[in-house]
Amino acid sequence: MASVVLKNINKVYSGGNTVVKDCSIEIADKEFLVLVGPSGCGKSTTLRMIAGLEEITSGEIYIDDKLVNDVQPKDRDIAMVFQNYALYPHMTVYENMAFALKIRKMPKNEIDDRVRAAATILGIEDLLERKPKALSGGQRQRVALGRAMVRQPKVFLMDEPLSNLDAKLRVHMRTELTKLHKKMQTTFIYVTHDQTEALTMGSRIVVMKEGVVHQVGSPQIIYDQPVNMFVASFIGSPQMNFINGQFILENDQLYVCIGNYKLPVPHGIKKKIDAAYFTKAVVMGIRPENIYDQLVVLESFPEHCVEAKIDVIEHMGSECYCYMLFNGQQLIGKFNGQINDKIGDSMKIGFNMNKVHFFDQETQERIIVE
Amino acid sequence: MKTLVLRTKEKNYMLSFIAIVIGVIFLFPLYWIVVSSLKTNVEIFASIPTLIPHNITFSAYTDQLTGPNNILNSFGNSLLIATLSMVLSIILAVPAAYGLARFPMRTTKIFIMIFLVTQMLPVTLILTPMFLIYKNLGILDTYLAPALSDATISIPFVILILRTYFLSLPKELEDSAKIDGCSTFMAFIKIMLPISYPGLVMAAAFSFLFAWGDLAYALTFISTPESRPMTAGIYNFMGKYGTEWNKIMAYGTLLVLPVVAIFVVLQKYIVAGLTNGAVKE
Numbered sequence: 001m002a003s004v005v006l007k008n009i010n011k012v013y014s015g016g017n018t019v020v021k022d023c024s025i026e027i028a029d030k031e032f033l034v035l036v037g038p039s040g041c042g043k044s045t046t047l048r049m050i051a052g053l054e055e056i057t058s059g060e061i062y063i064d065d066k067l068v069n070d071v072q073p074k075d076r077d078i079a080m081v082f083q084n085y086a087l088y089p090h091m092t093v094y095e096n097m098a099f100a101l102k103i104r105k106m107p108k109n110e111i112d113d114r115v116r117a118a119a120t121i122l123g124i125e126d127l128l129e130r131k132p133k134a135l136s137g138g139q140r141q142r143v144a145l146g147r148a149m150v151r152q153p154k155v156f157l158m159d160e161p162l163s164n165l166d167a168k169l170r171v172h173m174r175t176e177l178t179k180l181h182k183k184m185q186t187t188f189i190y191v192t193h194d195q196t197e198a199l200t201m202g203s204r205i206v207v208m209k210e211g212v213v214h215q216v217g218s219p220q221i222i223y224d225q226p227v228n229m230f231v232a233s234f235i236g237s238p239q240m241n242f243i244n245g246q247f248i249l250e251n252d253q254l255y256v257c258i259g260n261y262k263l264p265v266p267h268g269i270k271k272k273i274d275a276a277y278f279t280k281a282v283v284m285g286i287r288p289e290n291i292y293d294q295l296v297v298l299e300s301f302p303e304h305c306v307e308a309k310i311d312v313i314e315h316m317g318s319e320c321y322c323y324m325l326f327n328g329q330q331l332i333g334k335f336n337g338q339i340n341d342k343i344g345d346s347m348k349i350g351f352n353m354n355k356v357h358f359f360d361q362e363t364q365e366r367i368i369v370e
Numbered sequence: 371m372k373t374l375v376l377r378t379k380e381k382n383y384m385l386s387f388i389a390i391v392i393g394v395i396f397l398f399p400l401y402w403i404v405v406s407s408l409k410t411n412v413e414i415f416a417s418i419p420t421l422i423p424h425n426i427t428f429s430a431y432t433d434q435l436t437g438p439n440n441i442l443n444s445f446g447n448s449l450l451i452a453t454l455s456m457v458l459s460i461i462l463a464v465p466a467a468y469g470l471a472r473f474p475m476r477t478t479k480i481f482i483m484i485f486l487v488t489q490m491l492p493v494t495l496i497l498t499p500m501f502l503i504y505k506n507l508g509i510l511d512t513y514l515a516p517a518l519s520d521a522t523i524s525i526p527f528v529i530l531i532l533r534t535y536f537l538s539l540p541k542e543l544e545d546s547a548k549i550d551g552c553s554t555f556m557a558f559i560k561i562m563l564p565i566s567y568p569g570l571v572m573a574a575a576f577s578f579l580f581a582w583g584d585l586a587y588a589l590t591f592i593s594t595p596e597s598r599p600m601t602a603g604i605y606n607f608m609g610k611y612g613t614e615w616n617k618i619m620a621y622g623t624l625l626v627l628p629v630v631a632i633f634v635v636l637q638k639y640i641v642a643g644l645t646n647g648a649v650k651e
Contacts, residue, residue, distance in 0.1 A: 053545050074551040086542035090564045100550035147550075 002064035002077075002154035002187055003029045004050060009059035011045055011211075019045045021211040023059070032181050032188040034202030036195060038234070042211040043191045044159055050189060051157050052076050064154060079148035080157040083164060085140045087132040087147070093119075094128040097147045111150075118149040121183070138169045145177075149184070158190045162197065174200055195235045199223065207231045229364040232285050232357060238321055238332045240285045244361070249278045256284055256358075259327035261306050266354050272368045273358065282367065285357035288321065288334035292350040305350045310343050324349070400626070407431070407619035414615050430620035441600070441624060447513070448582060448599035454517035455581035456574050459524045463573065466525075467532035468558060472544070482533075485526035493523075493586045504591060515591035516599070520584050524577035531576070535569035536562070571639040575632055582629065600625050 004027040011020040020042040027033045035043040048054040050061060052073035061068050068076055079100075087096050094115060101111045119125045122142040132140055141161060148156060161177075162170045178201050181188050192198055198205045199219045207215045207222060207230075215227045226232035232240045245256040247265075254265040254273075265273075292298065298305050308324035308331060315338070322333045324347065333349060341347050358367045406414055407430050409423040434441040470478055504515045539562065547557035563570070585601040592598050604621055607614045 048545075051545075051549060053548065072553075073545075073548045074553070078549060080546065080549050082542040082546060084540060084542055086540065086546040088543065088547075088561055088565070099547075103551035103556075151550075 003027060003062075004155055004187060004189065005060075005062040005065075006046070006050070007060040007062070009046065009049060009061065010057045011042070011049060011054065012057045019211050020049070023208075023211075023213050025206055025213065025216060027187060027189060029187055030185055032178075032190065032201060032203045033206065034190045034192060034198040034204070035206045035208060036192055036198040036202075036234075037208035039193055040210075041208040043193075043206075043208050046208070047080075047157055047159055047189060047191045050155070051078055051080050077154045078157055079151045079153040079155075080159065081144045081148050081161045083160040085132075085144040085161075085164075087140060087143055089132050092129050092131055093124065093135070093143050093146075096132070096143060097128075097150050100147070100151050114150045114152075115146075118146040121149070121180075122146050137165050138173070141165060141173060145180070149180075152186075154187065156184070156186055156188045158188065160192055161190075163192070163194070170197075177201060195237060199235065205235075207234060209234075225366070225368075225370055226285075226357065227366050229283065229285070229359050232359070232366075236287055238288045238334065240287050240357070241291070241329075241331045242359075243284045243286070243327070243329055243331070244281065245284045246281050247278050254278060256282070256356075258284070258306070261327075263306075263351060263353060264303055265356075268354070269356070269358075269368060272370065274367065274369070277358075277360075277367055281361050283359040283361055283364070285359060286351055287355065288332045290352040290355040291331065291333040291335075292352065293322075293333065293335045293339070293347065298348055298350045301350055301353075304353050305348055307346050308349055310339070310341055310345050310347055313339055313343065322347075403619045403622045403626075407616055407623050409616055411614065411616050427616075430614075430616040431624075433617060434620060434624065441603070441621065443596060444598060444600045444603040445624070447597055448601070451513050451517045451520070451584075451588070451599050452578045452581035454513060455520040455524065456578040458517060458521040459528055459577040460570070460574055462521070463525045463528040463577075464532060464563075464570065465558075467529045468536050468562065470529065471533045471536035472541075482530065485529055488522070489526050496522075497586065497590050500587075501590060510591055511593050511597065513592075513597070516584060516587040517581065519587040519591065520581035521577070524580040527580075528573040528577055532566075532569055532573055535566060539566060568639045571636055575636050575639070579629055579632065 004025075006023055006025045006027075009020055009023040010018070012018045023042075023046060025033070035046060037043050045054055049056050050063075052068065052071060056069060063076060063078070088099065091099065097115045097118060098111045101114065115128070116125070119128060122145060124139060124142050124146060127135060127139055127143070132143065135143065141164075144161065158177075162173050165173060174197060177188075177190075181201075190197075190201065199222075202219055204217060205215075205219055205222050206213055209230055215222055215231045217225075222231065222235050226235065226240075229242060233242070243258055245258040245263075248255045248257055248262070254270045255262045256265055257263075306326060308326040310322060311325050311330065312323040314321040314323070319334055319336050320339060322335055322339055324331045324333060326349075331349075339347075359365060360367050405421070405423060408426045408428070409420070410425060410427055410429075413420060413423060413425065470481060475481075500519055501510070504510045504518075509515050509518075543561055543565070544554075544557045547561045548554070552560060582599075583601065584599075588599045588602045592602070600621075604618060604625070607618045607621065
């Protein structure tokens with residue numbers, strides 16, 4: 001159990017290639033922190049720097065208030081689960097799990113106790129005598145977790161541990177990991193490129209891109225108040241729609257004009273926007289689930305309605321994704337039930353204006369200040 | 371012009387035929403050695419050569435085991451020199467290959483170039499300087515002299531092969547070992563070496579075979595006939611009064627027997643080892 005603090009971490013590879021830029025994150029004890037971002041955003045490098053597998057170009061890393069910049073990985077009291085599991089192929093499951101404890105010269109009976117306890121929690125007691133080769137992906141994943149668990153480390157590091165599993169197993173392991181975190185009461189730092197994993201598992205999320213931390217916050221905050229268009233588009237699936245528009249102020253009512261439509265901006269949102277923007281061109285962001293097609297809603301808020309042309313319809317069973325063309329821009333709507341209109345038809349849709357986001361067209365930063 | 375289009379089946383027949391022809395070309399000398407060793411000297415020189423001996427005789431073999439030029443002695447010498455050379459090259463080449471694979475240096479490419487260049491030097495070129503060095507070291511006419519020289523040939527080769535092999539192993543295993551409590555060296559010994567045994571077996575087999583087949587070094591550096599390896603002993607049958615061909619052939623058969631045995635036993639490692647490093651997974 002420990003806190004981890006990163007202070008102004010930089011990582012520059014020889015040749016001047018900067019992978020992590022001035023990264024500062026404070027991770028509290030027992031927290032489940034998820035680093036998320038597209039590939040090449042520096043999240044894995046950040047994790048490897050915490051592990052001590054990668055040197056830091058500049059900055060400081062503290063584990064439990066102790067500066068660990070020059071501490072060897074083996075002395076940092078951390079455990080790591082790798083994407084490809086990195087099980088030792090020449091050892092049995094038992095030996096794999098016992099390896100770290102053996103190296104630390106722990107008494108044999110204590111090693112046995114710990115390995116068997118971890119195996120019971122993970123449900124791999126029958127596999128202890130097998131070699132990794134004879135295990136399925138999910139079982140290997142459990143062994144890799146078990147190997148980290150027996151160490152009872154201060155910090156658990158995980159580098160995309162679920163990305164090699166099939167979709168069904170991934171969903172299952174997601175809940176297992178969350179349960180494990182509760183049971184172990186240890187700090188977890190988890191790297192993933194999958195925003196669903198980040199939203200479902202993390203107590204806090206760090207969104208990174210091109211080596212820069214864009215936003216740190218709880219899943220709800222990240223989802224509801226993304227600081228810029230990158231975070232807004234990366235978190236959430238299908239991704240947020242962005243529509244170019246123009247603010248107009250008439251009789252103290254703020255409107256956003258898109259093509260021929262003039263959509264009123266609720267006062268609650270208007271209050272949070274700097275008045276300097278009231279005459280500017282902006283980007284309106286709206287999540288697919290905040291676009292409506294039900295007649296009841298459309299009739300209640302006629303001023304929020306627009307016409308869009310259906311491009312593609314994807315049926316997902318309980319819901320469907322409708323790709324539409326609106327004012328020359330593509331929109332995705334997430335609707336319940338079936339759509340009776342056909343591709344090419346015009347369709348009336350409504351925006352939930354209480355849930356819209358506004359971004360600066362140039363800086364792409366959020367302009368609604370909470 | 372009409373182009374000839376072959377169907378898959380015809381293509382397979384063609385390729386198989388070519389493979390068989392090439393195989394026969396390579397294997398025929400070996401067959402001739404074995405067959406001749408079972409013939410009498412008279413039959414070997416028969417005006418119509420016989421593909422299968424009329425009178426099979428093992429006298430050429432039994433003669434090797436008795437008499438002054440006992441084959442067991444030179445076999446022992448060969449075994450000793452080849453083993454010594456193999457041990458030397460494995461001890462030196464394995465850490466070198468691992469270092470070149472795992473620790474990025476600016477000079478890695480230069481090192482690899484140097485290894486390749488030393489591979490290209492003809493043996494005859496380095497015989498004289500080596501002779502002088504060994505003379506000063508006082509190891510002329512010992513098993514160490516040819517073993518060392520053979521190692522100089524196999525080490526660069528083994529390094530190049532093993533380096534690509536080590537490169538193909540997942541780096542996460544070493545990272546994982548380091549987090550589990552190993553130093554770099556310990557991770558190498560405890561994790562990386564055991565899992566690269568197919569590569570190591572292949573490297574060991576190659577360095578053994580290099581030394582086993584060497585003639586020039588053994589002839590140059592070992593002057594006592596009793597200390598010479600098998601390859602050098604083949605001259606014993608070229609006497610003043612003619613050459614005993616069937617004995618030479620029998621000797622040759624016995625000489626290649628360990629080579630064939632090694633290849634048959636280790637075939638899967640050698641093929642795997644050679645191709646394993648070739649493609650990065």
